Amino acid sequence: MPTRSFCKRIVFVWLFAGLLSICSSVVASDSGLIKKRDANNDGIVDQVAEFNHQGKLVALAVDDNHDGVMDTFQYYVDGVIVRLEKNLDTEIGIDMRTYFKDGKKVRQERLDGEGNIYQEIDLDTAGKPFEIREDTTADQRMDTVYHIEKGQITRITRDQDGDGAANVLELYRNGELSERRIDINGDGTVEERLLFDEDGSLVRRHLDTDQNGDLDMLEVYRNGLTHMQQWDQNQDGRYEKIAFFEKGEVVRIEEDLDMDGIRETTVAYRGGKPFVQTVDANQDGKKELRIFYNAGGETESIEKDVSMDGKMDTFQRYKDNRLVFVEKDTNGDGEIDTKISYDTGRKKKYILRDRDNDGRFETTHWYDKPPWTRVTELDSDGSGKVDVRSCFMHDILRRRETLKKGSGLVELRENFDEKGLLVNSLEDRDADGRWDMTWYFDAQGNLERAEKDADADDRVDTWYYYEGGRLSGVSEDTHGDGRPDIWEDYDASETMTKRKKDLDFDGVADIEELF
Numbered sequence: 122m123p124t125r126s127f128c129k130r131i132v133f134v135w136l137f138a139g140l141l142s143i144c145s146s147v148v149a150s151d152s153g154l155i156k157k158r159d160a161n162n163d164g165i166v167d168q169v170a171e172f173n174h175q176g177k178l179v180a181l182a183v184d185d186n187h188d189g190v191m192d193t194f195q196y197y198v199d200g201v202i203v204r205l206e207k208n209l210d211t212e213i214g215i216d217m218r219t220y221f222k223d224g225k226k227v228r229q230e231r232l233d234g235e236g237n238i239y240q241e242i243d244l245d246t247a248g249k250p251f252e253i254r255e256d257t258t259a260d261q262r263m264d265t266v267y268h269i270e271k272g273q274i275t276r277i278t279r280d281q282d283g284d285g286a287a288n289v290l291e292l293y294r295n296g297e298l299s300e301r302r303i304d305i306n307g308d309g310t311v312e313e314r315l316l317f318d319e320d321g322s323l324v325r326r327h328l329d330t331d332q333n334g335d336l337d338m339l340e341v342y343r344n345g346l347t348h349m350q351q352w353d354q355n356q357d358g359r360y361e362k363i364a365f366f367e368k369g370e371v372v373r374i375e376e377d378l379d380m381d382g383i384r385e386t387t388v389a390y391r392g393g394k395p396f397v398q399t400v401d402a403n404q405d406g407k408k409e410l411r412i413f414y415n416a417g418g419e420t421e422s423i424e425k426d427v428s429m430d431g432k433m434d435t436f437q438r439y440k441d442n443r444l445v446f447v448e449k450d451t452n453g454d455g456e457i458d459t460k461i462s463y464d465t466g467r468k469k470k471y472i473l474r475d476r477d478n479d480g481r482f483e484t485t486h487w488y489d490k491p492p493w494t495r496v497t498e499l500d501s502d503g504s505g506k507v508d509v510r511s512c513f514m515h516d517i518l519r520r521r522e523t524l525k526k527g528s529g530l531v532e533l534r535e536n537f538d539e540k541g542l543l544v545n546s547l548e549d550r551d552a553d554g555r556w557d558m559t560w561y562f563d564a565q566g567n568l569e570r571a572e573k574d575a576d577a578d579d580r581v582d583t584w585y586y587y588e589g590g591r592l593s594g595v596s597e598d599t600h601g602d603g604r605p606d607i608w609e610d611y612d613a614s615e616t617m618t619k620r621k622k623d624l625d626f627d628g629v630a631d632i633e634e635l636f
Contacts, residue, residue, distance in 0.1 A: 153179065165189050237261055258283065282307060297321040310334050355380055394418040407431040428453055443467060452478060464489065479503075493519070502526070517541045525552050542566055553577060576601075591615055600626045 153176075158168040167184035169191070177200040182191040190213070194206040205219040218230040226248045231240035241263060243252040249272060254263035264280040266287070273296040278287035288304040298321050303313040314327040314336060326340040335356045341349040346369030351360040361377040363384065370393050375384040379402075388398040395418055400410035411424040411433070419442040425435040427449075434450040436457075444467060449459040460473040460482065470489050473482040481503045487496040495513040500506060506529055512520040518541050523533040534556075535546040543566055548558040559572045559581075567590050573583035580603060586594040592615045596605035606623035608630065621630035 161187060163187065233259070295319070305329075306332055308332075311336070392416075403429065405431070454478065456480065458482075514539075528552060530554060551577070555579060602626060604628055 153171065153173040156170045156172065157166045158170075159165060160167050165184075165187070167187055169182045170178060171180040173179050178197045180197065181193075181195040183193040183195075184190060185192040188211070190208075192208045194215075195202055196204040196206075201224050202221045204221065206215045207217045207219075208214060209216040212234065214232075214234060214236065216232055218232065219226055220228040220230075225246060226244045228244060229240075229242040230238050231242075233239050237256075237259070238261075239256040239259065241254040242250045245251045249269075250267075251269050253267035253269070255265040255267075256263050257265050260283065262280075262283070262285070264283065266278045267274055268276040274293045276293065277289075277291040279289035279291070280287050281289055284307060286307070288307055290300075290302040291298055292300040292302075297319060298317050299319075300317065301313075301315040302311045303315075304310060305312040310329075312329040312332055315323055316325040316327075318324050322345055323342045325342070327336040328338040328340070329336050330338050330352070333356075335353075337353045337356060339349075339351040339360070340347060341351075347366045349366065350364040352362040353359060354361045357380075359377075359382060361380060361384070363375045364371050365373040365375075371390045373390065374388045376386045376388075377384045378386050383404055385402050385404065386398065386400050388395050390396065394416070395414045397414065398410070398412040399408045401407065402409050407426070409426040409429060412420060413422045413424075415421045420439045422439060423435075423437040424433040425437075426433050427435050430453055432450075432453070432455070434453060436448045437444055438446040443465065444463050446463065447459075447461040448457045449461075450456060451458055456475075456478070458475040458478060462470040462472075464470050468488060470487075472486040472488075474484040474486070475482045476484055481500075483500045483503065485498045485500075487498070488494070490496045490512075492514075493512040494515055497511040497513070498507040499509040499511075501508045504526070506527070507524055508526065510522040510524065510531075511518055512522075517537075517539065519537050519539075521535040521537075522531045524530060525532045530549065530552055532549050532552060533546060536544045538544050542564065543562045545562065546560045547556040548560075549555060550557045555574065555577055557574055557577070560568060561570045561572075563569045568587045570587060571585035572581040573585070574580060575582050578601070580601075582598040582601070584596040584605065585592060586596075591613065592611050594611060595607075595609040597607040597609075598605050600606055604626075606626055606628075608621040609617055610619040612618050617636050619636065620634045622632050622634075623629060624631040
C-alpha cells in the first residue's frame with residue numbers, strides 16, 4: 122500500500138523538475154524507485170510513478186491539464202489499482218475519490234473544498250452505480266439515498282429533518298417518479314402520499330390532515346392542476362366533503378355535515394369565492410336553505426324553508442357580513458307576516474308582526490327603548506296609531522298603557538312589580554293629560570283602594586276602600602284642603618249604610634246619617 126507521503130514527494134519532485142532540466146527519468150526513494158516523465162515535452166514533469174523494490178507500481182501522479190500541478194493520483198497494491206483521487210478544478214485539493222476491488226471500480230466519493238464527503242456512489246461489477254448517498258445540507262450526514270437498477274433510479278429516500286431517519290420515500294417506474302411518501306411528523310407513519318402518472322405528472326395526493334394515522338384527504342389532479350379534493354372526516358371510509366375544480370379553481374363543494382352518508386350541503390364558487398350555498402337535508406330535491414354571497418365572499422342574504430314544505434319562508438339580509446333584517450312567513454300562506462330589524466351590534470331593534478294575516482303589521486316589538494328590554498305596541502284597528510303599549514323587563518310585564526283612539530294620549534296605565542303582578546293602574550278619563558283615578562292592588566292582585574282627582578287640580582279629593590274586592594268605604598274632600606270631610610261606609614252588597622260629615626272642616630265629623 123502506498124504511503125501518504127507520496128503526494129509530498131510528488132510535490133517535491135515537481136518543484137525540483139521545474140527549476141532544473143530533467144537529467145534523469147529515475148529517482149531513488151526509500152521505498153523503491155520514482156519515475157518521472159514529461160509526456161508533452163514542455164519541460165515540466167506531468168507524470169510521476171512510484172515503484173516498490175519488487176518493481177511493482179505503487180502510485181502514479183498525473184498532471185492532466187499540463188498546468189504544472191498534479192491532478193490525478195492513483196494507488197496500487199501488488200500492481201493493481203485500489204484508489205484514485207482526482208482534482209477536477211483549478212483549486213488545490215481532491216474533489217473525487219474512487220475505490221477499486223480486483224481492479225474494478227466499487228465506490229466513488231465526491232468532496233467539497235474543505236475535504237468533506239458530500240456524495241458516495243456504490244458501483245456494481247460493471248462499474249455502474251446502484252446506490253448513491255448525498256449530503257445535501259453540508260452537515261456531514263448522508264441524508265439522501267438513490268437506489269438504481271439497470272441504470273435507472275428505482276427508489277430515493279430523504280432525511281429532510283436531519284434526525285437520521287428517512288422521512289421521504291420516492292418510488293420510480295421506468296425512470297420516472299411514480300410515488301412519494303412523506304412522514305411529516307417523524308412518527309414513522311406516512312402522512313402524505315403522492316402518486317404520479319407515467320410522464321411524472323402528479324395525479325393523486327393522499328393526506329393525513331389530523332396526523333392520526335389515517336389518510337383522510339384525497340386530492341386528484343389533471344394536467345398539473347387540482348381537479349378534485351375529498352375528505353373522510355370521521356374515518357368511516359366515505360368522503361363527507363368533496364370539492365370540484367375547473368382549471369385549478371374551485372367551482373363547487375359538496376358536504377355531508379350530519380355524517381349520514383348524504384352530501385346535503387353544496388357551495389358554488391365564482392372566481393374562487395363562494396356565491397351561493399344550498400342545503401337539501403331530506404333529499405327531496407327541494408332546497409331548505411340558500412345562502413348568497415357578495416363578490417367579497419361575505420354573506421349577503423339567506424333564504425330558509427323552516428317548515429320543510431318546499432317553500433322558502435324566512436329571508437335574512439346582511440350588511441358587512443352582519444345580519445340586519447329578517448322577514449318570515451310563519452303560517453305558510455306565502456305572505457310575510459313577521460319582520461325583524463337588527464342594529465350594528467347584532468341586537469334586535471324591532472319586530473313587526475301581522476298576527477291576523479290581514480296584510481297589516483299591527484304588532485311592533487321594540488328592543489331599543491330603555492329602560493325597558495322590550496316594548497310591545499299594538500295597532501288593533503289598522504289606523505296607524507298605537508292602541509296598547511306594553512313594557513317588559515326580561516320578559517316580565519312591568520307596564521301597560523292603553524291609548525285613546527285618534528288622540529294618542531294614554532288613558533290607562535297599569536304598573537306591575539318584578540313578578541309581573543299588578544300594583545296600580547292610573548286613568549285619564551277626560552283625556553286632559555292628567556291622571557283622574559288611581560287604583561291600588563294588594564300582593565294577591567285584589568283591589569285594595571283607589572284615589573280620584575275629580576276637579577283636575579292634580580290633588581286627590583276622593584278615596585275609595587275595598588275589602589275582598591268590594592267597596593267598603595269612601596272618603597271625600599269637598600273643601601279642597603287635602604283632608605276628607607265626608608266619610609261613607611258600605612255593606613257586602615256595596616250599599617251605603619252610613620255617612621258622616623265635617624261641616625266646619627276641622628277634621629271631626631259633626632253629623633252622622635244611617636241608611
